[in-house]
Amino acid sequence: MTLLEVCDLTVTFGRHRRPALDGVCFSLDAGCRLGVIGESGSGKTVTALAVMGLLPEYARVSGTVELAGHQITQLSESGLARLRGDVVSMVFQEPMTALDPTMRVGRQVAEVLRLHAGAESGPARAAVVRMLAEVGLSDPDRVADAYPHQLSGGQRQRVILAMALINAPDLVICDEPTTALDVTVQATVLAKLDEVLEASGAACLFISHDLAVVSQVCDQVVVMLDGRIVETGSVADLFANPQHPYTKGLVAAAQLDAATPGQRLPVVEDFYQPDAGAKR
Amino acid sequence: MSADLFRTERLTRRYHNDGREVPALTDVDLRIAPGARLGIVGESGSGKSTLVRLLAGLDRPTSGRVWFEGTQITALPERRRGFLRASVQMVFQDPRSSLNPRMRVGDIITEPLRSRLLRPQLDGLDHRTRLAEVLAAVDLEPDAADRYPHEFSGGQRQRIAIARALAPKPEVLIADEPVSALDVSVRAQVLNLLTDLVAAEGLSLIVVSHDLLVVRHLCDELAVMRAGRIVESGPTEQVYTHPSTEYTAALLAAIPRIRTGPGEPGASR
Numbered sequence: 001m002t003l004l005e006v007c008d009l010t011v012t013f014g015r016h017r018r019p020a021l022d023g024v025c026f027s028l029d030a031g032c033r034l035g036v037i038g039e040s041g042s043g044k045t046v047t048a049l050a051v052m053g054l055l056p057e058y059a060r061v062s063g064t065v066e067l068a069g070h071q072i073t074q075l076s077e078s079g080l081a082r083l084r085g086d087v088v089s090m091v092f093q094e095p096m097t098a099l100d101p102t103m104r105v106g107r108q109v110a111e112v113l114r115l116h117a118g119a120e121s122g123p124a125r126a127a128v129v130r131m132l133a134e135v136g137l138s139d140p141d142r143v144a145d146a147y148p149h150q151l152s153g154g155q156r157q158r159v160i161l162a163m164a165l166i167n168a169p170d171l172v173i174c175d176e177p178t179t180a181l182d183v184t185v186q187a188t189v190l191a192k193l194d195e196v197l198e199a200s201g202a203a204c205l206f207i208s209h210d211l212a213v214v215s216q217v218c219d220q221v222v223v224m225l226d227g228r229i230v231e232t233g234s235v236a237d238l239f240a241n242p243q244h245p246y247t248k249g250l251v252a253a254a255q256l257d258a259a260t261p262g263q264r265l266p267v268v269e270d271f272y273q274p275d276a277g278a279k280r
Numbered sequence: 281m282s283a284d285l286f287r288t289e290r291l292t293r294r295y296h297n298d299g300r301e302v303p304a305l306t307d308v309d310l311r312i313a314p315g316a317r318l319g320i321v322g323e324s325g326s327g328k329s330t331l332v333r334l335l336a337g338l339d340r341p342t343s344g345r346v347w348f349e350g351t352q353i354t355a356l357p358e359r360r361r362g363f364l365r366a367s368v369q370m371v372f373q374d375p376r377s378s379l380n381p382r383m384r385v386g387d388i389i390t391e392p393l394r395s396r397l398l399r400p401q402l403d404g405l406d407h408r409t410r411l412a413e414v415l416a417a418v419d420l421e422p423d424a425a426d427r428y429p430h431e432f433s434g435g436q437r438q439r440i441a442i443a444r445a446l447a448p449k450p451e452v453l454i455a456d457e458p459v460s461a462l463d464v465s466v467r468a469q470v471l472n473l474l475t476d477l478v479a480a481e482g483l484s485l486i487v488v489s490h491d492l493l494v495v496r497h498l499c500d501e502l503a504v505m506r507a508g509r510i511v512e513s514g515p516t517e518q519v520y521t522h523p524s525t526e527y528t529a530a531l532l533a534a535i536p537r538i539r540t541g542p543g544e545p546g547a548s549r
Contacts, residue, residue, distance in 0.1 A: 212536035
Protein backbone atom coordinates (compact mmCIF):
# COMPACT_ATOMS: atom_id res chain seq x y z
CA MET A 1 0.00 0.00 0.00
CA THR A 2 1.37 3.37 -0.98
CA LEU A 3 1.88 5.61 2.04
CA LEU A 4 3.62 8.55 0.41
CA GLU A 5 3.33 9.63 -3.20
CA VAL A 6 5.30 12.63 -4.40
CA CYS A 7 4.45 13.64 -7.94
CA ASP A 8 6.18 16.21 -10.13
CA LEU A 9 7.11 18.30 -7.10
CA THR A 10 8.80 21.57 -7.98
CA VAL A 11 9.80 24.08 -5.32
CA THR A 12 11.29 27.50 -6.02
CA PHE A 13 12.55 30.00 -3.47
CA GLY A 14 12.72 33.55 -4.77
CA ARG A 15 11.99 34.83 -8.21
CA HIS A 16 15.31 34.52 -9.96
CA ARG A 17 16.67 31.32 -8.50
CA ARG A 18 16.65 27.95 -10.13
CA PRO A 19 14.19 25.50 -8.53
CA ALA A 20 15.38 23.79 -5.33
CA LEU A 21 13.30 20.80 -6.45
CA ASP A 22 12.57 20.20 -10.10
CA GLY A 23 9.93 17.65 -11.02
CA VAL A 24 10.62 15.21 -8.21
CA CYS A 25 8.59 11.98 -8.25
CA PHE A 26 8.84 9.02 -5.93
CA SER A 27 6.62 6.85 -3.79
CA LEU A 28 7.05 4.96 -0.56
CA ASP A 29 5.02 1.97 0.58
CA ALA A 30 3.86 1.50 4.15
CA GLY A 31 6.58 -0.04 6.28
CA CYS A 32 9.32 0.47 3.64
CA ARG A 33 12.48 2.49 3.92
CA LEU A 34 13.65 4.87 1.24
CA GLY A 35 17.06 6.51 1.34
CA VAL A 36 17.64 9.90 -0.27
CA ILE A 37 21.26 10.59 -1.08
CA GLY A 38 23.00 13.53 -2.65
CA GLU A 39 25.37 16.34 -1.78
CA SER A 40 24.64 19.56 0.11
CA GLY A 41 22.22 21.65 -1.92
CA SER A 42 20.87 18.75 -3.96
CA GLY A 43 17.37 19.12 -2.52
CA LYS A 44 17.28 16.33 0.06
CA THR A 45 16.18 18.47 2.97
CA VAL A 46 13.72 20.51 0.90
CA THR A 47 12.09 17.20 -0.04
CA ALA A 48 11.75 16.28 3.63
CA LEU A 49 10.34 19.68 4.53
CA ALA A 50 7.80 19.42 1.69
CA VAL A 51 6.58 16.08 3.02
CA MET A 52 6.28 17.53 6.53
CA GLY A 53 4.47 20.60 5.16
CA LEU A 54 7.21 22.76 6.62
CA LEU A 55 8.21 24.73 3.54
CA PRO A 56 8.29 28.47 4.20
CA GLU A 57 5.35 30.54 2.95
CA TYR A 58 7.36 32.26 0.26
CA ALA A 59 8.26 28.96 -1.41
CA ARG A 60 6.47 28.46 -4.73
CA VAL A 61 5.28 24.89 -4.91
CA SER A 62 3.75 22.89 -7.74
CA GLY A 63 3.03 19.19 -7.99
CA THR A 64 1.51 17.00 -5.30
CA VAL A 65 2.53 15.35 -2.05
CA GLU A 66 0.04 12.76 -0.87
CA LEU A 67 0.67 11.27 2.55
CA ALA A 68 -1.71 8.66 3.98
CA GLY A 69 -4.53 10.05 1.86
CA HIS A 70 -3.88 13.72 2.69
CA GLN A 71 -2.82 16.29 0.10
CA ILE A 72 -0.04 17.96 2.06
CA THR A 73 0.26 20.96 -0.24
CA GLN A 74 -3.47 21.75 0.17
CA LEU A 75 -3.78 21.36 3.94
CA SER A 76 -4.20 24.25 6.34
CA GLU A 77 -1.65 24.81 9.09
CA SER A 78 -3.96 23.25 11.69
CA GLY A 79 -4.55 20.25 9.46
CA LEU A 80 -0.79 19.85 9.06
CA ALA A 81 -0.23 20.18 12.79
CA ARG A 82 -2.53 17.23 13.38
CA LEU A 83 -0.50 15.08 11.01
CA ARG A 84 2.90 16.08 12.30
CA GLY A 85 4.02 14.00 15.24
CA ASP A 86 1.10 11.67 14.68
CA VAL A 87 1.18 10.37 11.07
CA VAL A 88 4.62 11.70 10.26
CA SER A 89 7.50 12.68 12.52
CA MET A 90 11.00 13.89 11.94
CA VAL A 91 14.46 13.24 13.38
CA PHE A 92 16.87 16.10 12.77
CA GLN A 93 20.61 16.11 12.43
CA GLU A 94 21.69 18.13 15.42
CA PRO A 95 20.19 16.78 18.63
CA MET A 96 21.35 19.78 20.66
CA THR A 97 19.36 22.28 18.64
CA ALA A 98 16.31 20.04 18.20
CA LEU A 99 15.74 19.83 21.96
CA ASP A 100 14.65 22.71 24.19
CA PRO A 101 17.62 23.37 26.50
CA THR A 102 15.42 24.71 29.32
CA MET A 103 13.07 21.76 29.62
CA ARG A 104 13.66 18.30 31.07
CA VAL A 105 13.70 15.80 28.24
CA GLY A 106 10.96 13.62 29.75
CA ARG A 107 8.56 16.57 29.56
CA GLN A 108 9.56 17.25 25.96
CA VAL A 109 8.77 13.69 24.95
CA ALA A 110 5.52 13.74 26.98
CA GLU A 111 4.43 16.95 25.26
CA VAL A 112 4.31 15.16 21.90
CA LEU A 113 2.21 12.45 23.46
CA ARG A 114 -0.18 14.82 25.22
CA LEU A 115 -0.71 17.00 22.15
CA HIS A 116 -1.74 14.10 19.97
CA ALA A 117 -2.97 11.29 22.19
CA GLY A 118 -4.44 13.62 24.81
CA ALA A 119 -2.78 11.58 27.54
CA GLU A 120 -2.84 12.72 31.17
CA SER A 121 0.56 13.60 32.63
CA GLY A 122 0.69 10.63 35.04
CA PRO A 123 0.23 7.87 32.46
CA ALA A 124 2.24 9.95 29.99
CA ARG A 125 5.27 9.74 32.25
CA ALA A 126 5.06 5.93 32.29
CA ALA A 127 4.75 5.83 28.50
CA VAL A 128 7.69 8.21 28.10
CA VAL A 129 9.95 6.14 30.34
CA ARG A 130 8.93 3.00 28.46
CA MET A 131 9.71 4.68 25.13
CA LEU A 132 13.09 5.94 26.39
CA ALA A 133 13.95 2.39 27.43
CA GLU A 134 12.84 1.13 24.04
CA VAL A 135 15.28 3.38 22.18
CA GLY A 136 18.07 1.87 24.24
CA LEU A 137 18.60 4.36 27.04
CA SER A 138 19.78 2.24 29.94
CA ASP A 139 18.57 4.52 32.75
CA PRO A 140 15.30 5.93 31.35
CA ASP A 141 14.05 7.38 34.65
CA ARG A 142 17.18 9.42 35.13
CA VAL A 143 17.26 10.48 31.48
CA ALA A 144 13.63 11.65 31.67
CA ASP A 145 14.60 14.01 34.51
CA ALA A 146 17.76 15.29 32.81
CA TYR A 147 18.20 18.47 30.80
CA PRO A 148 19.59 18.06 27.26
CA HIS A 149 23.04 19.41 28.19
CA GLN A 150 23.43 16.65 30.77
CA LEU A 151 23.21 13.97 28.09
CA SER A 152 25.79 12.84 25.54
CA GLY A 153 25.24 13.30 21.80
CA GLY A 154 24.20 9.69 21.37
CA GLN A 155 21.77 9.89 24.28
CA ARG A 156 20.23 13.10 22.92
CA GLN A 157 19.75 11.53 19.50
CA ARG A 158 17.97 8.59 21.17
CA VAL A 159 15.69 11.03 22.98
CA ILE A 160 14.85 12.62 19.61
CA LEU A 161 14.15 9.16 18.27
CA ALA A 162 11.83 8.46 21.22
CA MET A 163 9.98 11.72 20.50
CA ALA A 164 9.62 10.76 16.85
CA LEU A 165 8.29 7.29 17.62
CA ILE A 166 6.11 7.73 20.68
CA ASN A 167 2.88 8.31 18.73
CA ALA A 168 3.60 5.33 16.48
CA PRO A 169 3.67 7.39 13.26
CA ASP A 170 3.27 5.80 9.84
CA LEU A 171 6.31 7.63 8.53
CA VAL A 172 9.52 8.74 10.24
CA ILE A 173 11.67 11.20 8.31
CA CYS A 174 15.32 11.11 9.36
CA ASP A 175 17.46 14.00 8.09
CA GLU A 176 21.14 13.09 8.54
CA PRO A 177 20.30 11.61 11.95
CA THR A 178 23.80 10.38 12.77
CA THR A 179 26.05 12.84 10.93
CA ALA A 180 26.92 14.68 14.14
CA LEU A 181 27.82 11.47 15.97
CA ASP A 182 31.10 9.58 15.98
CA VAL A 183 31.30 6.18 14.32
CA THR A 184 30.77 3.96 17.36
CA VAL A 185 27.79 5.96 18.61
CA GLN A 186 26.47 6.14 15.05
CA ALA A 187 26.59 2.35 14.78
CA THR A 188 24.56 1.88 17.97
CA VAL A 189 22.01 4.56 17.05
CA LEU A 190 21.54 3.06 13.57
CA ALA A 191 21.10 -0.43 15.00
CA LYS A 192 18.49 0.93 17.40
CA LEU A 193 16.71 2.86 14.64
CA ASP A 194 16.55 -0.32 12.59
CA GLU A 195 15.15 -2.23 15.55
CA VAL A 196 12.47 0.29 16.52
CA LEU A 197 11.36 0.82 12.91
CA GLU A 198 11.10 -2.93 12.52
CA ALA A 199 9.10 -3.23 15.76
CA SER A 200 6.71 -0.36 15.01
CA GLY A 201 6.31 -1.13 11.30
CA ALA A 202 6.78 2.56 10.46
CA ALA A 203 8.03 3.58 7.05
CA CYS A 204 11.16 5.70 6.87
CA LEU A 205 12.43 8.42 4.57
CA PHE A 206 16.13 8.50 5.37
CA ILE A 207 18.20 11.43 4.16
CA SER A 208 21.96 11.25 4.18
CA HIS A 209 25.02 12.08 2.13
CA ASP A 210 26.60 8.92 3.53
CA LEU A 211 25.91 6.03 1.17
CA ALA A 212 27.16 3.43 3.59
CA VAL A 213 24.72 4.55 6.28
CA VAL A 214 21.83 4.58 3.80
CA SER A 215 22.75 1.10 2.60
CA GLN A 216 22.51 -0.20 6.15
CA VAL A 217 19.08 1.22 6.91
CA CYS A 218 17.14 1.35 3.64
CA ASP A 219 15.69 -1.00 1.04
CA GLN A 220 15.24 1.55 -1.75
CA VAL A 221 17.23 4.61 -2.62
CA VAL A 222 16.89 7.73 -4.78
CA VAL A 223 19.90 9.79 -5.81
CA MET A 224 19.39 13.56 -6.02
CA LEU A 225 21.47 16.08 -7.90
CA ASP A 226 20.65 19.77 -8.37
CA GLY A 227 17.02 19.30 -7.32
CA ARG A 228 16.29 16.32 -9.54
CA ILE A 229 16.24 12.60 -9.01
CA VAL A 230 18.89 11.16 -11.32
CA GLU A 231 18.67 7.52 -10.35
CA THR A 232 16.48 5.25 -8.29
CA GLY A 233 16.52 1.57 -7.39
CA SER A 234 16.96 -1.00 -4.68
CA VAL A 235 19.95 -0.50 -2.40
CA ALA A 236 21.50 -3.75 -3.58
CA ASP A 237 21.22 -2.92 -7.30
CA LEU A 238 21.99 0.73 -7.21
CA PHE A 239 25.15 0.53 -5.13
CA ALA A 240 26.44 -2.61 -6.84
CA ASN A 241 25.67 -1.39 -10.34
CA PRO A 242 25.22 2.39 -10.51
CA GLN A 243 24.19 3.78 -13.92
CA HIS A 244 24.30 7.56 -13.74
CA PRO A 245 27.83 9.00 -13.77
CA TYR A 246 27.09 10.99 -10.63
CA THR A 247 26.00 7.86 -8.76
CA LYS A 248 29.05 5.98 -10.04
CA GLY A 249 31.25 8.77 -8.72
CA LEU A 250 29.51 8.86 -5.34
CA VAL A 251 29.80 5.10 -4.89
CA ALA A 252 33.48 5.15 -5.85
CA ALA A 253 34.29 8.14 -3.63
CA ALA A 254 32.49 6.60 -0.67
CA GLN A 255 34.51 3.41 -0.64
CA LEU A 256 37.56 4.62 1.23
CA ASP A 257 38.49 1.09 2.23
CA ALA A 258 38.71 0.02 -1.42
CA ALA A 259 41.48 2.53 -2.11
CA THR A 260 45.15 1.93 -1.49
CA PRO A 261 46.24 4.24 1.32
CA GLY A 262 48.02 7.30 -0.01
CA GLN A 263 46.86 6.75 -3.59
CA ARG A 264 44.57 9.21 -5.27
CA LEU A 265 40.91 8.62 -4.42
CA PRO A 266 38.34 8.58 -7.20
CA VAL A 267 36.16 11.72 -7.24
CA VAL A 268 32.79 12.32 -8.86
CA GLU A 269 34.30 14.36 -11.73
CA ASP A 270 36.26 11.28 -12.88
CA PHE A 271 33.01 9.72 -14.01
CA TYR A 272 31.89 12.51 -16.28
CA GLN A 273 33.39 12.11 -19.71
CA PRO A 274 33.64 15.43 -21.47
CA ASP A 275 32.97 13.92 -24.91
CA ALA A 276 29.76 12.22 -23.76
CA GLY A 277 28.20 15.63 -23.28
CA ALA A 278 27.24 14.70 -19.73
CA LYS A 279 28.17 17.65 -17.63
CA ARG A 280 27.54 18.60 -14.07
CA MET B 281 68.82 16.04 22.59
CA SER B 282 66.74 13.79 20.47
CA ALA B 283 65.84 14.01 16.82
CA ASP B 284 62.15 13.74 17.57
CA LEU B 285 59.73 16.16 16.00
CA PHE B 286 57.51 15.95 19.06
CA ARG B 287 58.05 14.18 22.33
CA THR B 288 55.67 14.12 25.26
CA GLU B 289 56.34 12.91 28.77
CA ARG B 290 53.53 11.93 31.11
CA LEU B 291 51.35 14.53 29.46
CA THR B 292 48.24 15.12 31.54
CA ARG B 293 45.35 17.56 31.18
CA ARG B 294 42.40 17.80 33.52
CA TYR B 295 39.44 20.10 32.96
CA HIS B 296 37.18 21.47 35.64
CA ASN B 297 33.49 21.08 35.13
CA ASP B 298 30.86 21.92 37.79
CA GLY B 299 33.54 21.62 40.47
CA ARG B 300 34.42 18.14 39.27
CA GLU B 301 37.78 17.29 37.77
CA VAL B 302 37.50 15.64 34.40
CA PRO B 303 40.67 13.91 33.23
CA ALA B 304 40.92 14.51 29.48
CA LEU B 305 44.45 13.23 29.03
CA THR B 306 46.44 11.04 31.39
CA ASP B 307 50.18 10.25 31.32
CA VAL B 308 50.63 10.20 27.55
CA ASP B 309 54.15 9.37 26.38
CA LEU B 310 54.53 9.85 22.66
CA ARG B 311 57.36 10.32 20.18
CA ILE B 312 56.73 11.55 16.67
CA ALA B 313 59.56 11.44 14.12
CA PRO B 314 60.14 14.18 11.54
CA GLY B 315 58.23 13.43 8.34
CA ALA B 316 55.80 11.17 10.16
CA ARG B 317 52.19 10.88 9.09
CA LEU B 318 50.48 10.02 12.36
CA GLY B 319 46.79 9.34 12.78
CA ILE B 320 45.10 9.61 16.16
CA VAL B 321 41.75 7.86 16.43
CA GLY B 322 39.25 7.30 19.20
CA GLU B 323 35.69 8.08 20.25
CA SER B 324 34.42 11.52 21.23
CA GLY B 325 35.94 12.42 24.57
CA SER B 326 38.90 10.07 24.23
CA GLY B 327 41.36 12.96 24.43
CA LYS B 328 42.40 13.18 20.76
CA SER B 329 41.78 16.89 20.36
CA THR B 330 43.22 17.70 23.78
CA LEU B 331 46.43 15.93 22.82
CA VAL B 332 46.91 17.79 19.54
CA ARG B 333 46.00 21.12 21.10
CA LEU B 334 48.80 20.55 23.62
CA LEU B 335 51.21 19.59 20.82
CA ALA B 336 50.33 22.77 18.93
CA GLY B 337 50.75 24.82 22.08
CA LEU B 338 47.14 26.01 22.05
CA ASP B 339 46.60 24.75 25.59
CA ARG B 340 48.83 24.09 28.59
CA PRO B 341 49.02 20.72 30.35
CA THR B 342 48.06 20.16 33.98
CA SER B 343 51.31 18.22 34.28
CA GLY B 344 53.85 16.58 32.02
CA ARG B 345 55.96 18.09 29.26
CA VAL B 346 56.07 18.55 25.49
CA TRP B 347 59.19 19.02 23.38
CA PHE B 348 59.09 20.30 19.83
CA GLU B 349 62.33 19.70 17.93
CA GLY B 350 64.20 19.39 21.21
CA THR B 351 62.82 22.57 22.78
CA GLN B 352 60.55 22.17 25.74
CA ILE B 353 57.49 24.24 24.88
CA THR B 354 55.40 23.58 27.98
CA ALA B 355 57.00 26.29 30.07
CA LEU B 356 57.65 28.83 27.33
CA PRO B 357 55.77 32.10 27.55
CA GLU B 358 53.66 32.98 24.52
CA ARG B 359 56.09 35.68 23.31
CA ARG B 360 58.75 33.01 22.85
CA ARG B 361 56.51 30.58 20.99
CA GLY B 362 56.77 32.30 17.63
CA PHE B 363 58.85 29.46 16.17
CA LEU B 364 56.16 27.01 17.20
CA ARG B 365 53.34 29.08 15.70
CA ALA B 366 55.17 29.27 12.38
CA SER B 367 56.17 25.60 12.31
CA VAL B 368 52.99 23.95 13.52
CA GLN B 369 49.69 24.85 11.88
CA MET B 370 46.22 23.49 12.42
CA VAL B 371 43.19 22.77 10.26
CA PHE B 372 39.93 22.37 12.15
CA GLN B 373 36.79 20.37 11.57
CA ASP B 374 34.25 22.96 10.65
CA PRO B 375 35.35 25.58 8.14
CA ARG B 376 32.16 27.51 8.82
CA SER B 377 33.30 28.39 12.32
CA SER B 378 37.07 28.46 11.83
CA LEU B 379 37.06 31.23 9.20
CA ASN B 380 36.20 34.79 10.21
CA PRO B 381 33.05 35.67 8.21
CA ARG B 382 33.93 39.38 8.19
CA MET B 383 37.34 38.98 6.58
CA ARG B 384 38.13 38.52 2.92
CA VAL B 385 39.73 35.20 2.08
CA GLY B 386 43.03 36.87 1.14
CA ASP B 387 43.22 38.55 4.54
CA ILE B 388 42.30 35.32 6.32
CA ILE B 389 45.10 33.44 4.59
CA THR B 390 47.77 36.09 5.12
CA GLU B 391 46.78 36.87 8.70
CA PRO B 392 49.32 34.42 10.17
CA LEU B 393 52.01 36.22 8.13
CA ARG B 394 51.13 39.57 9.71
CA SER B 395 51.47 38.20 13.24
CA ARG B 396 54.09 40.06 15.26
CA LEU B 397 55.13 36.74 16.80
CA LEU B 398 55.68 35.05 13.47
CA ARG B 399 57.27 37.91 11.59
CA PRO B 400 60.86 37.19 12.70
CA GLN B 401 60.51 33.60 11.48
CA LEU B 402 59.10 34.64 8.13
CA ASP B 403 61.63 37.29 7.24
CA GLY B 404 61.38 38.39 3.65
CA LEU B 405 58.30 36.37 2.78
CA ASP B 406 56.24 38.46 0.37
CA HIS B 407 52.59 38.24 1.37
CA ARG B 408 51.14 38.63 -2.11
CA THR B 409 53.42 36.01 -3.61
CA ARG B 410 52.72 33.61 -0.77
CA LEU B 411 48.96 34.17 -1.06
CA ALA B 412 49.07 33.33 -4.75
CA GLU B 413 51.22 30.27 -4.06
CA VAL B 414 48.97 28.77 -1.41
CA LEU B 415 45.76 29.51 -3.33
CA ALA B 416 47.25 27.65 -6.28
CA ALA B 417 48.37 24.84 -3.98
CA VAL B 418 44.79 24.23 -2.82
CA ASP B 419 43.31 24.62 -6.32
CA LEU B 420 41.45 27.87 -5.72
CA GLU B 421 41.27 30.66 -8.31
CA PRO B 422 43.38 33.77 -7.59
CA ASP B 423 40.23 35.93 -7.39
CA ALA B 424 39.05 33.88 -4.39
CA ALA B 425 41.22 36.23 -2.31
CA ASP B 426 38.76 39.11 -2.76
CA ARG B 427 35.70 37.19 -1.69
CA TYR B 428 34.21 36.29 1.70
CA PRO B 429 33.98 32.79 3.25
CA HIS B 430 30.17 32.56 2.88
CA GLU B 431 30.55 32.71 -0.89
CA PHE B 432 32.24 29.31 -0.87
CA SER B 433 30.99 25.76 -0.45
CA GLY B 434 32.01 23.59 2.50
CA GLY B 435 34.77 21.86 0.57
CA GLN B 436 36.13 25.15 -0.76
CA ARG B 437 36.10 26.62 2.74
CA GLN B 438 38.15 23.71 3.98
CA ARG B 439 40.61 24.46 1.15
CA ILE B 440 40.80 28.04 2.41
CA ALA B 441 41.53 26.76 5.93
CA ILE B 442 44.28 24.55 4.52
CA ALA B 443 45.71 27.46 2.53
CA ARG B 444 45.83 29.56 5.69
CA ALA B 445 47.64 26.76 7.51
CA LEU B 446 50.18 26.48 4.69
CA ALA B 447 50.85 30.22 4.44
CA PRO B 448 53.61 30.48 7.07
CA LYS B 449 55.44 27.50 5.52
CA PRO B 450 54.92 25.14 8.44
CA GLU B 451 56.80 21.89 8.99
CA VAL B 452 53.85 20.21 10.66
CA LEU B 453 50.19 20.23 9.69
CA ILE B 454 47.76 19.12 12.38
CA ALA B 455 44.29 18.37 11.05
CA ASP B 456 41.49 17.80 13.57
CA GLU B 457 38.65 15.93 11.83
CA PRO B 458 39.42 17.69 8.53
CA VAL B 459 36.72 15.93 6.50
CA SER B 460 34.04 14.84 8.95
CA ALA B 461 31.85 17.89 8.21
CA LEU B 462 32.07 17.31 4.45
CA ASP B 463 29.94 15.37 1.98
CA VAL B 464 31.25 12.06 0.73
CA SER B 465 31.97 13.50 -2.72
CA VAL B 466 33.89 16.48 -1.33
CA ARG B 467 35.68 14.34 1.24
CA ALA B 468 37.58 12.47 -1.47
CA GLN B 469 38.75 15.75 -3.02
CA VAL B 470 40.05 17.15 0.28
CA LEU B 471 41.77 13.86 1.16
CA ASN B 472 43.49 13.88 -2.24
CA LEU B 473 44.55 17.48 -1.67
CA LEU B 474 46.02 16.68 1.76
CA THR B 475 47.89 13.66 0.38
CA ASP B 476 49.37 15.75 -2.45
CA LEU B 477 50.33 18.68 -0.23
CA VAL B 478 52.05 16.55 2.37
CA ALA B 479 54.14 14.96 -0.37
CA ALA B 480 54.82 18.17 -2.30
CA GLU B 481 55.71 20.35 0.71
CA GLY B 482 57.45 17.61 2.68
CA LEU B 483 55.17 18.17 5.66
CA SER B 484 54.79 16.09 8.77
CA LEU B 485 51.12 15.34 9.28
CA ILE B 486 49.05 14.62 12.37
CA VAL B 487 45.42 13.74 11.70
CA VAL B 488 42.76 13.36 14.34
CA SER B 489 39.62 11.46 13.40
CA HIS B 490 36.96 9.16 14.76
CA ASP B 491 36.97 7.49 11.34
CA LEU B 492 39.72 4.91 11.02
CA LEU B 493 39.34 4.77 7.24
CA VAL B 494 40.19 8.46 6.85
CA VAL B 495 43.26 8.02 9.00
CA ARG B 496 44.26 4.85 7.21
CA HIS B 497 44.21 6.68 3.93
CA LEU B 498 46.37 9.60 5.08
CA CYS B 499 48.70 8.15 7.69
CA ASP B 500 51.32 5.44 8.00
CA GLU B 501 51.31 5.37 11.79
CA LEU B 502 48.38 5.13 14.12
CA ALA B 503 47.68 5.81 17.78
CA VAL B 504 44.37 4.69 19.24
CA MET B 505 43.05 6.66 22.20
CA ARG B 506 40.51 5.80 24.83
CA ALA B 507 39.59 7.70 27.98
CA GLY B 508 42.63 9.96 27.78
CA ARG B 509 45.24 7.30 27.14
CA ILE B 510 46.88 5.76 24.11
CA VAL B 511 45.74 2.13 24.18
CA GLU B 512 47.32 0.92 20.96
CA SER B 513 49.82 2.21 18.42
CA GLY B 514 51.83 0.99 15.46
CA PRO B 515 51.99 1.04 11.68
CA THR B 516 48.53 1.85 10.30
CA GLU B 517 48.19 -1.25 8.17
CA GLN B 518 49.11 -3.51 11.08
CA VAL B 519 46.64 -1.91 13.49
CA TYR B 520 44.01 -1.88 10.75
CA THR B 521 44.35 -5.52 9.82
CA HIS B 522 45.33 -6.96 13.22
CA PRO B 523 43.97 -4.75 15.98
CA SER B 524 45.36 -5.92 19.29
CA THR B 525 42.65 -4.46 21.52
CA GLU B 526 38.93 -5.10 21.49
CA TYR B 527 38.38 -1.37 21.55
CA THR B 528 40.21 -0.88 18.24
CA ALA B 529 38.36 -3.84 16.77
CA ALA B 530 35.07 -2.21 17.85
CA LEU B 531 36.09 1.10 16.24
CA LEU B 532 36.81 -0.79 13.02
CA ALA B 533 33.56 -2.72 13.15
CA ALA B 534 31.58 0.50 13.65
CA ILE B 535 32.70 2.00 10.33
CA PRO B 536 29.67 1.96 8.08
CA ARG B 537 30.33 0.13 4.84
CA ILE B 538 28.21 -0.02 1.74
CA ARG B 539 26.03 -3.09 1.92
CA THR B 540 25.21 -4.35 -1.54
CA GLY B 541 24.73 -8.03 -0.91
CA PRO B 542 21.10 -9.18 -0.89
CA GLY B 543 21.34 -10.26 2.78
CA GLU B 544 18.38 -10.67 5.05
CA PRO B 545 16.85 -7.49 6.33
CA GLY B 546 18.76 -6.67 9.48
CA ALA B 547 21.39 -9.33 8.91
CA SER B 548 24.27 -6.99 8.34
CA ARG B 549 22.74 -3.97 9.98
